[in-house]
Amino acid sequence: MSDAVLQSYLENQLERITTALESLTPSAETLPAQLHEAMRYSLLAGGKRIRPVLLLAACEAVGGENEAALPIACALEMIHTYSLVHDDLPAMDNDDYRRGRLTNHKVYGEATAVLAGDALLTEAFIHLSDPARTAAIPPQTLLEVIHIMARCAGSMGMVGGQVVDMEAEGKEIDFATLEYIHTHKTGALLLASVKAGGLVGGADAEQLESLTRYGEAAGLAFQIADDILNVTGDKEELGKAVGSDEARGKATYPALLGVAEAKRRAIELRDLAISALEPLGEAAQPLRDIAHYIVNRSC
């Protein structure tokens, strides 16, 4: 795909996902109105939607019909959004801005932000198990998808990574800890995206293995690229202050390895991700292009 074709592919997927999120999430008039408004505020705040995009592309890569995967992709974005709302809380990262807008608790107060996050996480599982949305997916497959998503989001996945990240703040940490944080805090849910997409698309064991290797490598590359951007990017691209990781004493790849070595790793991981897709042939082209896109943002 040329850059222009990829851009139009991404824009098209983004629009489908946003439309689906709009219609799946209870309206701001549904009682309790303030809660639903707060949920929608963060869920519909824009963003690259990289997780649902990956999920749909993974479904496509194994020959699946990605219309069926759309509610699953939305559920994953709900889980991602809940994690951002809670991460931003005063007791956690205490961020005032996210994607260039005030964070949820700055607008709705801390209590509502906690509950809006809780409700978004729960809403994901409402949709994952909703017979009206998921009738095209065999029940056994759907259970596998739910299991993978929950595991990747839970105490040994995303939440676990967040805890270790928090514990590490302001401390000297070793490379193994940094890698644990990255593979768990962001990597786990990115991996869940491609695995879930593959399952919904009807992947066989070998295809799922390719997607898993892709997801692990691309997930880590994504986080390294994010770390680099936090040092070298501009505020508009980031939606938050440049250098905020360093100011907070956050462990990052550039801080531990230097920017040049971090870039080298990101590129190496991108290539690893792309080579994992070889058995999937032409249908995996969007996944390849996304790997390039992820890394090119920063390298």
Add this chain to the structure above:
Amino acid sequence: MSDAVLQSYLENQLERITTALESLTPSAETLPAQLHEAMRYSLLAGGKRIRPVLLLAACEAVGGENEAALPIACALEMIHTYSLVHDDLPAMDNDDYRRGRLTNHKVYGEATAVLAGDALLTEAFIHLSDPARTAAIPPQTLLEVIHIMARCAGSMGMVGGQVVDMEAEGKEIDFATLEYIHTHKTGALLLASVKAGGLVGGADAEQLESLTRYGEAAGLAFQIADDILNVTGDKEELGKAVGSDEARGKATYPALLGVAEAKRRAIELRDLAISALEPLGEAAQPLRDIAHYIVNRSC
């Protein structure tokens, strides 16, 4: 059942549930250790386990094998526990004690308490979809159970009730709002207990209808009884300060209707719950006894 027989029934179920919770929840040595310790601290803090007890009894009431329902019952208790951990947070009810022990954030700090709650909620869905735990339940039934639990826990269930409760604090509220709070904040998950138990036990539509009517009435009776106990009980029974609802300007049945009328309602609802069980015959005896037990605590 005589009181002594009921007591021994409840103790027996409590022990089964506690043992299952112990073994299902990641150990305090599993990384990240502090997170798992915090999850276990609140999950294994005792309590009446009324939700899982109801779930197992509902399964039994329709002739089901309640061994298969045990992991489902544990998942429900995880959802209940996460809601307590988040409710106690400084931004919410700001409680220092729960079940006579320091609350989660008083021991582990606010950030870990938020994340432990998140992880407990997610853990519930890990177990609900775990093929190693739920192989005895047909996939379609399991999806229905997941859907009911998520809906009852979400923005139009428990979390919704919590939001409205919070908004109402310190304000004059009408009876309709009070009933909304009670049927959502506590009622929804109690209803989920009996419905999920019924589904796992293989209930037909008519049996499920009986259980639903029981669950609605018993759930509300439970909350009214709790409100009454908060006025008339002792600290040991409550595990927290007597009169704390009033001190906080919480809307309660005794505050709105007086203690005597609140008691009358609780008894009326208990009888309604019991009469709903008529089609289920002898197998529903534990559910009847539990309805008595719920209301007798306070009336």
